Amino acid sequence: MGKVRVLLADDQTVIRDALSTYFLNDDRIKVVAVAENGHDALQKTEQFSPDVVLTDLNMPVLSGQELSVRLRQLYPSVKVIVLTMINEDRHVKKALSTGVDGYVLKNSEKSELRAAILQVMSGECYFSPQISHKIMNNLASRIKKEHVVVEMPLSLREKEILRLIVQEYSNSEIANELLISTKTVDAHKRNLMEKTGSKNLIGLAIYAVEKGLV
Incomplete structure (x- = not known):
């Protein structure tokens, strides 16, 4: 390569x-x-x-x-x-x-x-860590005040993967944690982005925190 x-x-x-x-x-x-x-x-x-x-x-x-x-x-x-x-x-x-x-x-x-x-x-x-922490902390603070809890039509496996994304796991780490292939992880991530309207992984994490899912 x-x-x-x-x-x-x-x-x-x-x-x-x-x-x-x-x-x-x-x-x-x-x-x-x-x-x-x-x-x-x-x-x-x-x-x-x-x-x-x-x-x-x-x-x-x-x-x-x-x-x-x-x-x-x-x-x-x-x-x-x-x-x-x-x-x-x-x-x-x-x-x-x-x-x-x-x-x-x-x-x-x-x-x-x-x-x-x-x-x-x-x-x-x-x-950069400063950016990730700033976004997540601000969202967490806002959600705590608003008590936002919204259900999403996600499967149990998608929710597991979403939880690990928020914890900043890589594709290979998610695959090892859930005993699945990295290709399967990619497929789940694409489905999650489509369902939530997110454009990237940080968008997924933000969405999850905003909706009180993690």
Whole structure:
């Protein structure tokens, strides 16, 4: 298998240069292009066919938020990871609404960014711990006040898998826990997303907490 092809989109030259050096000698990841704004990123996605686009949120011409929407429409197989310093709730929720595959803070270690890229390429989502905890804690607090309990037409096995998703189990960990294959886990996750209207795994977790199912 070849290296994961990455496109970096950020309006700051120093950030683009720094991130490019991260993976110069990496045996699994290769930066194939950099872009200074969302419009530039779209053009270079067409030109270089990256597997993953790392994008900042605040960029001129076309923002990271708008870029994520366009990439989903034009290149649905391309994975999108937001890489930003912004961790306010409203920005996080807005980014998640576009169905991004990951959300990583710029103050994260190089090892975390590398892990995020490889994890989304394996079919999982990745969100920096600060982001996951912020969302889940805010939702849990709101639900505790509202006492929201809503039944969903889910099977017992789907509820088991949903519980493990909320606990941040990977596909292989869920398979080992429930003694089923990873393909079966994938099938259940697709069914869960269809039933709940979620766009990704973090969306499933949010839905489960909002509905008081976990």
